[in-house]
Amino acid sequence: MKISIQVNEGPYQHQSADTAYQFAKAAIEKGHEIFRVFFYHDGVNNASRFTVPPQDDRNVVNNWADLKNADGSDIDRVVCVAAALRRGMLDESEAGKNSVEGNNIHPAFRISGLGQLIEAGIQSDRLVVFGD
Amino acid sequence: MKISIQVNEGPYQHQSADTAYQFAKAAIEKGHEIFRVFFYHDGVNNASRFTVPPQDDRNVVNNWADLKNADGSDIDRVVCVAAALRRGMLDESEAGKNSVEGNNIHPAFRISGLGQLIEAGIQSDRLVVFGD
Amino acid sequence: MSTKKFMYLNRKAPYGTVYALESLEVVLIAAAFEQDVSLAFIDDGVYQIVDGQKTDGIGMKNFSSTYRALGDYDINKLYVSKESLDERGLSEDDLMPLVYEDEDDDWAEKPSVFVVSNAELSKIMSDQDVCLSF
Amino acid sequence: MSTKKFMYLNRKAPYGTVYALESLEVVLIAAAFEQDVSLAFIDDGVYQIVDGQKTDGIGMKNFSSTYRALGDYDINKLYVSKESLDERGLSEDDLMPLVYEDEDDDWAEKPSVFVVSNAELSKIMSDQDVCLSF
Amino acid sequence: MLHTVNKSSFERNSLQSCVNIIDDSSVILLIEDGVISATNNTQSSIVSDLASQGRVYALQGDLEARGISSKVADNIKVVDYAGFVDLVVEHGTPVSWV
Amino acid sequence: MLHTVNKSSFERNSLQSCVNIIDDSSVILLIEDGVISATNNTQSSIVSDLASQGRVYALQGDLEARGISSKVADNIKVVDYAGFVDLVVEHGTPVSWV
Numbered sequence: 001m002k003i004s005i006q007v008n009e010g011p012y013q014h015q016s017a018d019t020a021y022q023f024a025k026a027a028i029e030k031g032h033e034i035f036r037v038f039f040y041h042d043g044v045n046n047a048s049r050f051t052v053p054p055q056d057d058r059n060v061v062n063n064w065a066d067l068k069n070a071d072g073s074d075i076d077r078v079v080c081v082a083a084a085l086r087r088g089m090l091d092e093s094e095a096g097k098n099s100v101e102g103n104n105i106h107p108a109f110r111i112s113g114l115g116q117l118i119e120a121g122i123q124s125d126r127l128v129v130f131g132d
Numbered sequence: 133m134k135i136s137i138q139v140n141e142g143p144y145q146h147q148s149a150d151t152a153y154q155f156a157k158a159a160i161e162k163g164h165e166i167f168r169v170f171f172y173h174d175g176v177n178n179a180s181r182f183t184v185p186p187q188d189d190r191n192v193v194n195n196w197a198d199l200k201n202a203d204g205s206d207i208d209r210v211v212c213v214a215a216a217l218r219r220g221m222l223d224e225s226e227a228g229k230n231s232v233e234g235n236n237i238h239p240a241f242r243i244s245g246l247g248q249l250i251e252a253g254i255q256s257d258r259l260v261v262f263g264d
Numbered sequence: 265m266s267t268k269k270f271m272y273l274n275r276k277a278p279y280g281t282v283y284a285l286e287s288l289e290v291v292l293i294a295a296a297f298e299q300d301v302s303l304a305f306i307d308d309g310v311y312q313i314v315d316g317q318k319t320d321g322i323g324m325k326n327f328s329s330t331y332r333a334l335g336d337y338d339i340n341k342l343y344v345s346k347e348s349l350d351e352r353g354l355s356e357d358d359l360m361p362l363v364y365e366d367e368d369d370d371w372a373e374k375p376s377v378f379v380v381s382n383a384e385l386s387k388i389m390s391d392q393d394v395c396l397s398f
Numbered sequence: 399m400s401t402k403k404f405m406y407l408n409r410k411a412p413y414g415t416v417y418a419l420e421s422l423e424v425v426l427i428a429a430a431f432e433q434d435v436s437l438a439f440i441d442d443g444v445y446q447i448v449d450g451q452k453t454d455g456i457g458m459k460n461f462s463s464t465y466r467a468l469g470d471y472d473i474n475k476l477y478v479s480k481e482s483l484d485e486r487g488l489s490e491d492d493l494m495p496l497v498y499e500d501e502d503d504d505w506a507e508k509p510s511v512f513v514v515s516n517a518e519l520s521k522i523m524s525d526q527d528v529c530l531s532f
Numbered sequence: 533m534l535h536t537v538n539k540s541s542f543e544r545n546s547l548q549s550c551v552n553i554i555d556d557s558s559v560i561l562l563i564e565d566g567v568i569s570a571t572n573n574t575q576s577s578i579v580s581d582l583a584s585q586g587r588v589y590a591l592q593g594d595l596e597a598r599g600i601s602s603k604v605a606d607n608i609k610v611v612d613y614a615g616f617v618d619l620v621v622e623h624g625t626p627v628s629w630v
Numbered sequence: 631m632l633h634t635v636n637k638s639s640f641e642r643n644s645l646q647s648c649v650n651i652i653d654d655s656s657v658i659l660l661i662e663d664g665v666i667s668a669t670n671n672t673q674s675s676i677v678s679d680l681a682s683q684g685r686v687y688a689l690q691g692d693l694e695a696r697g698i699s700s701k702v703a704d705n706i707k708v709v710d711y712a713g714f715v716d717l718v719v720e721h722g723t724p725v726s727w728v
Contacts, residue, residue: 412695441640452695456695486666486669486672
């Protein structure tokens, strides 16, 4: 099946991001395709390349970045632009448009609009929401 | 009175940061001193200089940055280093130590340890916690 | 693209958390995709469409007027749990009078808000292809 | 520095949210300040010190062993709500056997966990100078 | 003591937990979504006794934001942020039921 | 439908709300702090009827993390993440009671 995932909370504060990752991994292991992971609300914070978790703990951002579909193709990891901007998650393009010096989006993620979430709902057999 | 504040949630997702700010402002207007605002848990995200909120909405980060005590002195705004690192909030020094390119802490905030929270509890007449 | 039934499930009060606002932002974008869209308001979610919200006192953006615009985007199925209203001492009169113009009926103005029982909500929910929770 | 009474109020289950872990991190730092420290576990907070936590299955760090170290830091007043345990079908036997060595009593090993009624907790809470909630 | 509760009693157990534990001299301030518990509803009994003793407050701005200022239950005192500050000053150690 | 609940019924109303609304063919999966509601406790009645119909599941990893694997109530089925995926596949539209 084609499955998409919505992640509504950031890493570490709530378990949602971890559960979503474990679910995605299990789905891939069972032969399903992850069509898209859409990061919304505080979920956008999962895409920060600035996170430095303790060495004895999991790295939530890298978990997402390393996740691949069974055919070896990358997962489509989309960060909602509106949610990202108000929470300080920027790629180079958005930083430039908004005159901010620096950017913090991990290259494994891309910033896009909410239409990507609706499209994921249309194109996938299932859309599973993980939040708090 | 000498009042300190702990903020446990980031901007926009939960009202806690807004309520804490309104409380601090009212306390100052009534002649009290804000000894320290300590940002813990997701509260560290209040210190991001990358936030770009919609133009018709409040700017939570700037609200904190612009807050001054009645005598014109800056509020001591402290971001917990352990909480900040796992969530991707870095100043230049922490970025350097952890080999991350870039940093996102607003200059009105400083990164320090949890001892600053305990000290705020000891030195203040009241410590008020705002969370979710 | 194919048409699917999308439900937006709103269970939280506005302002205390961002979910109400960011749910509305999705709904507005969703309108452009010409899917079959329903909104459900249950539990404290019913406060999202209570009339007379004023946010000057808390320094936050008042986005309640946006619900009034939903009709213009052909989003006109807002289901509100009667049990949730009752428990909270609220009635339909406390809600914003949200309406739309029915293009199939000479643009007559019709209500968009439907107060329904949980049993009816259950049926509506069971009929959905996608459920987004806020 | 003066000595104050600090209470750490823990009301949430571990792992579902970070509050339990980050509360523990504050408590460990607080030990260095030689204040009078109490921990209260009420509501789902009682699960923080349930024995036998294993996190391999969820891929998260198991920090429960850190509670066993609290005694070494002279943190030995862990109050657990009896009512909260009862409601959840838990008893003191389900909790980790946390102890400390009493330097005023020839380093005798003594329990750090006290199961108390809400009425007793109320009194203990009323006596605090600072309450940090997690 | 001053106890602040920021969630609706319909959504969470924090208000009930607070009422179960606080002592006879404590007061409660309802803030954020907590102000929902200041209105007349099927769960009003959680705070009605304390309210009749003048020990329950609710934050005005949060009531107005949610459009429920006119629905506040009897004996609940409405305060603004300045009143919040006064409660913190007057009632000793504040406890947040987050 | 598959309904996921991620919070303890002691902390939030989400499990009760879910049970109040779902239809006769729906199943519930308890995840994260939601697994607390899979144990024997004073609120077990919220899901006991559904459990006796074989319609309540709980996530194993979350039970183990909280040290409560041995306390699971009768008739509740324990699944791992692979079982979670199967439930999503088998039961149509998933609904999260976040």
